[in-house]
Amino acid sequence: MNKSKAETKSKEDLKKLSVSLDINNSDLASLVGPMDTNIAQIETFLNVDISRRGSVFTVAGPLEAARKGVQAISDLAKAAQNKAGDLGTEDIQLYFVGSKTSLEEEITEEPTPELRTRRKGLTGRTPMQRAYIRNIMSHDISFGIGPAGTGKTYLAVAAAVDAFEKGEVERIVLTRPAVEAGEKLGFLPGDLSQKVDPYLRPLYDALFDLLGTEKTQRLLERQNIEIAPLAYMRGRTLNSSFVILDEAQNTTPEQMKMFLTRIGFGSRAVITGDSSQIDLPRGQRSGLMDAANILRDVRGISITYFTAADVVRHPLVARIVEAYDRAQKNGEKRD
Template identity: 45%
Template sequence: MPEQSPLQLTFSSNQLLQDLCGRHDAHLQLIEDNLGVQLVTRGNQLAIFGPAPQAGQAKQVLEDLYELLKNGVAISPSQVEAALRLTDGVLDNSMRSADLLSGSTVIATPQLKLMPRSVTQHRYVSALQKNTLVFGTGPAGTGKTYLAVAQAVSMLVGRQVSRIILTRPVLEAGERLGFLPGTFEEKIDPYLRPLFDALDDTLGRERWAKMRESGQIEIAPLAYMRGRTIKDSIMLLDEAQNTTPTQMKMFLTRLGENSRMFVTGDPAQSDLPPLRTPNGYVPQPNGLKDAIETLDGLRDIEIVRFRESDVVRHPLVSTIVTAYAERERQLNFKLGE
């Protein structure tokens, strides 16, 4: 079988080609490792050796990344990984990964600019920017909470709202806040660590601490939301799978003038205790799943569902999440026999 001819790319700027390749060709190495191709540069040309489908995907990734460089967007290994992920998801779509990475879905915060790293993230960020109520559901590591915090920060510093309110149900410790030692902040803060990490990255610790003192950023357990009408704010409910349907309805009806709500969680991972019935214990309905079933399809409400393939942490995390999901499916199948 004759050896397949390589795909040839020619770039107009040697400097941008160097940026495309990365330091010590690190970006090219990422593409080679992910797609099983070989990339060879010579002058302002780049040859792609490998099977036609993978070579075609490498060509699209390289062209899209070069287009970003031409538009003044710096390229890092994370951008290369994002382009690989996006290209894989939109190969048969009219929208290119360059469009997804450099378009209106970029979230600008004081500390950094965030770009979608999967097709689902692109849909999610677009929904956060356009809709009053957005649900982001799916497994850990997909960026649903991090991106929601970043979008809230972007809107706050852009003066689209005057306040961010962060909340989540306090269930994990199996204790009531009143019985935990310390001040209110010392009691609630450990449960909100993932939100704090996102604030550190997008605002800087010192700045968001001052904003918390001034009331621009408010942190409260879900129970403290009852009876309030929240105006001119972004309200973010994290770990929403640990709400009851009654708690979820209470939260959703706090929405006031010029406010938005971002709700994140994984309906499959509820920590709610089971309900005792005459026939034994049964799973307690969770408010996130109930709300999605009730509100899906309504105007100005968007539900974005992430999958195991959308995990953007260490590649092993996606493998772990997929393995657990498959094991749960097998167990459920056996129970249904």
């Protein structure tokens, strides 16, 4: 009896809302995507069911989700009509990233300068990303802390490329700790450079995208760009440099202090990391979280915290991050 009532109530909670579009067949095909893949993206993101007959769409789900689905279809239909090419999966995902307005209320938007890289119009896609860029450009030391897919490393490398292209720094130094992510890689073949390259590959990928492969290789040969494991930083003073420490959650407090005290005149530093992906031995404190706590009130240092709302990858990435956060909080409560 109780189960029947619950099922009835669940069905009553579901609403069906329809929207009829004034759209030609070409733009309609662009909106729905090949084999309705764009519609499937909307369904996945809002957890609704969408059906259509021609240009009439029906969205079924909880009332608020159904309303958002109708609004999304209307907005994306306009985008399809105004876009030169077809709408792709990335366009759908970016629409929903941009539609998360909760952070808009928390952050007073200021003009965010466009970063000078090979990619035009690079300014950040979410309010927090734009705040992060502004913090990097106005502070000598900046921290970016948050889950995967929020653009922490990519935007930091973009800011470094921008500063180098403008002549504000003479070189870019990228570093990260060589800590195995929960697996043993064994004795890798090759010289020292070849052994550490796998750990630094994400930094290379960002540089190739922002500068181009040939220019990146040329700057690496001239040592205008240096990529090295964190252990190489000890004893150095980095002047006129833009320094990025990636995967900083895997530093010890001692390593973090060592890195921060390498910063010389005319230099800027960005430290990025994800507190939920610490690969240090059990019981070892993370230098990233330790530094964020110790330095939070120090002038000249900014700390930007990202959330799942800033994830600009596949919509499921944001849901995965949120699910793990909930599981962690529930585990802490049980403890």
